[in-house]
Amino acid sequence: MAKIEGTFENSSSFRVAIVIARFNDLITSKLLSGCLDCLSRHGIDVNESSNQLDIAWVPGSFELPIISQELARKGKYDVVITLGAVIRGDTPHFDVVVSEASKGVATVSRETGVPIIFGVLTTDTMQQALERAGIKNNLGWSYALQALEMASLMNAMS
Template identity: 45%
Template sequence: MNRIEAHLLATDLKFAIISTRWNHLIVDRLVEGAELAFVQHGGRSENLDHYLSPGAYEVPLIARKLAESGRYDAIVCLGAVIKGDTDHYDFVAGGAANGILNTSLHTGVPVAFGVLTTDTVEQALNRAGIKAGNKGAEATLAMIETVNLLRQIPQS
């Protein structure tokens, strides 16, 4: 059996980051983690474009347009949707997750779901680097690896 693995080098990659304005104190930490991970793995900051979305629900459309532009090897979507007292959370989190997944599947461009979906602000802060690692960095690393793995798949 052949085992195919990808490396974590971003030296020749061009990424877009989409981040939400909502919960910006949390999301800003995710963006910092994503940028740091990209550069620490050989990416150049000039090969990283950052787009600001009004909220998580709007992210899939922006991601779709960026993916269709052909300018990016991958897109990292970052945000924080925190549960409240209404069903709004379910619609926003579900819509963002489904839209991001569909964008990746329909365009063939890897798109990371780095949108935190938590019950509390404390949980979100922990996942933004205070306690449990930085999910923005993790999403970026997943995209670096995915792009490099996809490049190893033979074209028919």
Template identity: 40%
Template sequence: MSSADKNLSVFKTDGLPDISSRKFAILVAEWNSEVTEKLFEGAYNTLIQYGAEAENIERGNVPGSFELTTGSLWYALRRDIDAVIALGVVIQGETKHNDYINHAVAQGLTNVSLKTEKPVIFGVLTPNTMEQALERAGGIHGNKGDEAAMTAIKMLGLYSEVARHGSH
């Protein structure tokens, strides 16, 4: 379902884990900061709303979305970080740069998650226009930052469930 058909800030909250002792890193791309700051606010506020302690949320800034991969790896390698949320926006331009960046970031964040066995959440908007980006950063389609934070919470819950029944 596309975000045009779904509000990014509406999600099921049944059975969420206790995250009061979990530590989160939120990486924020500085490029298009008018959008990424709103994504950060959404992610931060959602974590707080669902039980995270403010002192357990650490922010890191990277120059652009492409650098989210390396920054996420650095945080995910830390023993005290339980989940990483990577926030950025890559707007379609006159060239195909967005295709290359979006693919590289998605693949890179997936690789970081697999390497570290921690949730590393892709909270990167890939809109065609700045207007579409703003609509998904607290506008009419909700906030991708909210969705990214909730994804991190749910993945931590799933990990705990799997660990209870397996060898993790």
């Protein structure tokens, strides 16, 4: 029986792209900070002059899939991380954005073979979003860990 799993030992050689939504940037910027902290602690150069990391800003979470697709198709990234925050309001807009963003990201990952991490918070309130972006726990860190594990796992599969 073969046991195949990702590790965090050789992550310093990975190329990572982050696609981040500007909408709810109070939340997404905190997710980005957590994400960058994790990547840095695992050997990824996160400085402005880095050749291991690219960050693309999009207007909102609905636009995450199209830019993730463009980056994944370039063939230069081991993994793409999407970061966004969709907070429920009084209209069905929340459901549409969450549904299309999640389906779009999943489709891009399957079609390109590049792992795309779905780092979009979907919460009922701003307080819940703030708690997940750093007050209690910064999920940006977790999304980065998932990215490193998936990049490692995909390398192990080839």
